Amino acid sequence: VASGLNATDSFLVCLIGAGVPPRLLQTPASPSYSATLLSSLRNLRYVTSDIQRPVAIVAATEPAHAQAAVRCGRRHGVRVRARSGGHDYEGLSYASLDPRERFAVLDLAAFRDVRVDSARAEAWAGSGATLGEVYYAVAAASRVLAFPAGICPTVGVGGHLSGGGFGTLMRRYGLAADNVIDAVLVDADGRLLNRTTMGEDLFWAIRGGGGESFGVILSWKLRLVRVPETVTVFTVRRSINQSASQLITKWQAIAPALPSDLILRVAVRSQPARFEALFLGRCSRLLEHMRAHFPDLGVTQSDCEEISWIQSTVYFAFYSSSKPLELLLDRSGETPRYVKAKSDYVQEPIPRHVWERTWSWLEKPEAGLLILDPYGGRMGSISPSATPFPHRKGNLYNLQYYSYWFENGTAALEKRMSWVRGLYEEMEPYVSKNPRTGYVNYRDLDLGTNELEDNVTSYARARIWGEKYFKGNFERLAAVKAMADPDDFFRNEQSIPPLPAAK
Ligand code: FDA
Structure with a gap:
C-alpha cells in the first residue's frame, strides 16, 4: 500500500x-x-x-x-x-x-442470472436478481413450476431469502428460505463456500437470520414447487357498512385454518378493506371452500379470475392480471418515497371493538395501510428452529403497519412516523408478547440497535431486538456468528453479534 x-x-x-x-x-x-x-x-x-x-x-x-x-x-x-x-x-x-x-x-445488481432446470425442478438465482426476474424465468421454463416468495417484484433475492421471504404460496410451501437447497457465499476471510464447505450451521443461519451478519451470498439454489396450470384469484372490497369490521374479526380465525392451497389476505387503507385470494385450482372449487368456511364474505363466480400462476404474480403486484408479464422485469419499481413500517404477529383474534376503533386511525389524512398475511398450513408444520425464522405454529397472521409518503421535510416525517408508532402502540395488548415479535425482513430500528463493547457488537444489547425477530434462535445465530465471523467484520445497526465465549 x-x-x-x-x-x-x-x-x-x-x-x-x-x-x-x-x-x-x-x-x-x-x-x-x-x-x-x-x-x-x-x-x-x-x-x-x-x-x-x-x-x-x-x-x-x-x-x-x-x-x-x-x-x-x-x-x-x-x-x-x-x-x-x-x-x-x-x-x-x-x-x-x-x-x-x-x-x-x-x-450485487450484476449477479442476476436465473438458471432453471425444469426437469429437476430446481434453479440457481443470483442475489442481485429481483423476485420478478425469478418468477419470469421459472414460468418461461415451465407452466407448472413456481417459486414461493414475496409479492413485490423489485425486491432483491439476496436480502429476501436471507431474511425469510413470504408471499402468496407460503401456506402451501412455506417461506422462500424454506426452499433454498444450496448457496454460494463469500465468508469473512474472503473464501468462496457452498453448502458443503460452509457447513450446516452457517447454511442454517443464512436462511432467515439475515445475510448481512455472516458473509455475502452471491447465489442461491432453489427448490421449485408445483402449481396447476390454472389458478384462481379474486379481490373483494368491503366497507364499514358492508360489515368490514365483522368480516375482519372473523377472518382472523378462518384464514389461517383454510386449506393450504388457498390464501386469503387482507389489505386496508381506509375503506373499503380488500380481501385478496389466490387458490391453486379452479374457481368452482374455490367457491366451495368459501361457502364452507367463509360464506359471510359473499364471494361469487363473478369475483373469480382463472389465470396462470405467473399472471397471478402480476395480479398481486399491479392489481390487474392483464398487464404484460414483462412488467416483472422492470427493476426501476415505484416512484422513490419515504417509508416506515413495523410488524406484529397475532396469536389470538383481535376483538371486534378494536377493529372498529382502528378505522379512526385509518381515516386520518396521514394514515398508511395495514396488511394482514395469514399463516397456518405449511407455515404451521415447519419446526420453529428449522430455520432462524421462528414464527410458525401458533401465529395466526403477520400484521404489517406500512406508511409511505412523498413530501419532503420534518413535518410530514413526524406525522407519518407517529401514525405508524401510535397505532403499533395501541395494538400492543392484542399481539404476541414476551417478547412482542416482528419479522426481520420488515426491518424496524425502533426495536433496538446495536452498541459496541471493545469494538465488538454487544450480545446483551442485541438480544433486546434480536429475540423479537428470532426468539430462541437468536442465541444459535450468535453462536454461528462467533464461528463464522468472530471479529465482527460484517456488522450493521441490527447485525447478529458473536456469542461471547463465557456464555
Ligand atoms: P437490500 O439489498 O436492501 O438488503 C437487505 C439486507 O440484507 C441488508 O442488510 C443487506 O446488507 C443484506 N443483504 C442483501 N443482500 C445480501 C447478500 N447477497 N448477502 C448478504 N447480505 C445481504 N418481504 C416479504 O417477505 N414479503 C413481501 O411480500 C415483501 N414485500 C415488500 C415490498 C416492498 C415494497 C418492500 C420495500 C419490501 C418488501 N418485503 C417483503 C421486505 C423484503 O423482503 C426485505 O426488505 C428484503 O430484505 C429486501 O431484500 P433486498 O435484497 O431488496 O434488500
Missing part, C-alpha cells in the same frame, strides 16, 4: 491490485456515484445529509470482486455492506446511522 493514503484510498488500491477493474469502483467524487447509490434505493429517509453514505461502491461483476472487497475491506478498515435489491426498510444496505462508520456498498 502506498504510504500517505487514507483507508479508503488504500482499500481502492487493494481492490485494483486484486484485479477489480477501476470502472467498477465509485467514490463520492465519481460522477455516477449518486446515480448508482440511488439506483435500487427504496427509502428516501436514508438519503438525507446527516446519514452516513458509503465511502465507495463496488459494483462487482464476478465472485473474485466480492472476495476482494471483503479481503481488502478487512485489511484497510472499510466494512462491507452487501446490497442486492436495496429494499431494506431501514436502508441498512446503503446507509449507516453512525457518522463514524466507514463502509463500502458491495452492489
Whole structure:
C-alpha cells in the first residue's frame, strides 16, 4: 500500500491490485456515484445529509470482486455492506446511522442470472436478481413450476431469502428460505463456500437470520414447487357498512385454518378493506371452500379470475392480471418515497371493538395501510428452529403497519412516523408478547440497535431486538456468528453479534 493514503484510498488500491477493474469502483467524487447509490434505493429517509453514505461502491461483476472487497475491506478498515435489491426498510444496505462508520456498498445488481432446470425442478438465482426476474424465468421454463416468495417484484433475492421471504404460496410451501437447497457465499476471510464447505450451521443461519451478519451470498439454489396450470384469484372490497369490521374479526380465525392451497389476505387503507385470494385450482372449487368456511364474505363466480400462476404474480403486484408479464422485469419499481413500517404477529383474534376503533386511525389524512398475511398450513408444520425464522405454529397472521409518503421535510416525517408508532402502540395488548415479535425482513430500528463493547457488537444489547425477530434462535445465530465471523467484520445497526465465549 502506498504510504500517505487514507483507508479508503488504500482499500481502492487493494481492490485494483486484486484485479477489480477501476470502472467498477465509485467514490463520492465519481460522477455516477449518486446515480448508482440511488439506483435500487427504496427509502428516501436514508438519503438525507446527516446519514452516513458509503465511502465507495463496488459494483462487482464476478465472485473474485466480492472476495476482494471483503479481503481488502478487512485489511484497510472499510466494512462491507452487501446490497442486492436495496429494499431494506431501514436502508441498512446503503446507509449507516453512525457518522463514524466507514463502509463500502458491495452492489450485487450484476449477479442476476436465473438458471432453471425444469426437469429437476430446481434453479440457481443470483442475489442481485429481483423476485420478478425469478418468477419470469421459472414460468418461461415451465407452466407448472413456481417459486414461493414475496409479492413485490423489485425486491432483491439476496436480502429476501436471507431474511425469510413470504408471499402468496407460503401456506402451501412455506417461506422462500424454506426452499433454498444450496448457496454460494463469500465468508469473512474472503473464501468462496457452498453448502458443503460452509457447513450446516452457517447454511442454517443464512436462511432467515439475515445475510448481512455472516458473509455475502452471491447465489442461491432453489427448490421449485408445483402449481396447476390454472389458478384462481379474486379481490373483494368491503366497507364499514358492508360489515368490514365483522368480516375482519372473523377472518382472523378462518384464514389461517383454510386449506393450504388457498390464501386469503387482507389489505386496508381506509375503506373499503380488500380481501385478496389466490387458490391453486379452479374457481368452482374455490367457491366451495368459501361457502364452507367463509360464506359471510359473499364471494361469487363473478369475483373469480382463472389465470396462470405467473399472471397471478402480476395480479398481486399491479392489481390487474392483464398487464404484460414483462412488467416483472422492470427493476426501476415505484416512484422513490419515504417509508416506515413495523410488524406484529397475532396469536389470538383481535376483538371486534378494536377493529372498529382502528378505522379512526385509518381515516386520518396521514394514515398508511395495514396488511394482514395469514399463516397456518405449511407455515404451521415447519419446526420453529428449522430455520432462524421462528414464527410458525401458533401465529395466526403477520400484521404489517406500512406508511409511505412523498413530501419532503420534518413535518410530514413526524406525522407519518407517529401514525405508524401510535397505532403499533395501541395494538400492543392484542399481539404476541414476551417478547412482542416482528419479522426481520420488515426491518424496524425502533426495536433496538446495536452498541459496541471493545469494538465488538454487544450480545446483551442485541438480544433486546434480536429475540423479537428470532426468539430462541437468536442465541444459535450468535453462536454461528462467533464461528463464522468472530471479529465482527460484517456488522450493521441490527447485525447478529458473536456469542461471547463465557456464555
Ligand atoms: P437490500 O439489498 O436492501 O438488503 C437487505 C439486507 O440484507 C441488508 O442488510 C443487506 O446488507 C443484506 N443483504 C442483501 N443482500 C445480501 C447478500 N447477497 N448477502 C448478504 N447480505 C445481504 N418481504 C416479504 O417477505 N414479503 C413481501 O411480500 C415483501 N414485500 C415488500 C415490498 C416492498 C415494497 C418492500 C420495500 C419490501 C418488501 N418485503 C417483503 C421486505 C423484503 O423482503 C426485505 O426488505 C428484503 O430484505 C429486501 O431484500 P433486498 O435484497 O431488496 O434488500
